[in-house]
Amino acid sequence: MPRKDQIRNRRRLLQAAREAFAENGPEASIEEIARRAGMGATTFYRHFPTKDDLVDALLDELGEGARQVAARAQEQADPWAAFSLMFTEACVLDDGDLALFDLLGQVSPPSAARAQAITAEVIAPVVERARAAGRLRGDVDVADVAAFMRMADSAPPRHRRKALEILLYGLAAP
Template structure:
């Protein structure tokens, strides 16, 4: 962060923030159309910036993938639900992102490299953790599972393709403590 004339720390310049957002939006569209193999040059061109600007924001393509995973995971809304099991169920069923197209992109980017797999795992566990704690505290979730277990089960269900809704239902039944 830079300091202004009075010595106060100021946020990023508006053009810097705008360019970062343009790059992320362009990367999202490019990754959906072409997958993670899309070139840095193609993302920069789609964003209307040069590759130098790209590299100022994302020193490597892996940095872009990590930023995309974070960006996709930001829309989670289960915290607004007061019932711990309902919030847990929403996160478990919808994943870390709310739009099915984004869930597919999150899953695809999470398989881009070992580094992106770890970034996706960490993002999922960080989002799931508070909902797991709430459900455990309410006695609704089996006490022998962790946020890491839940994140792994979510990834397994995502691999079920068209059978995903059935897999989620079966898993949720096994995770819930009988009333």
């Protein structure tokens, strides 16, 4: 069990990393992140042996809200209701955190793979279930659904709901 100071230091490093990546992009250095957190690089490396480990932790943190929505979707008896819930609510990130998730997925090939894995973890179960039930178009896969969700999320806030509804209608099996 980590000590309270270890938990606090990890939290400070993650917050500093969020700020540094948001301001400086993937080029944010470990030294800069440690400095923002008010600690040395040694403390950073105790928590995150590599920059990719830090990025993975941030991606996991950002993906937690979507995982909660996916868990709620899995509880739905109807496969289309489950898919609809996930499709319309899984992107619970605000615009800044959504941009940060996308940015973190560009830090390195391993971070891109981690971002894709988190997305698939959230989307794949309900996509496969809806497709197996004949409710989702057969020519649509997890990558397609993720792309359509991104399209809707990129719409201005006042248009997002309508974009999600139209895309959802088009994803339904005929």
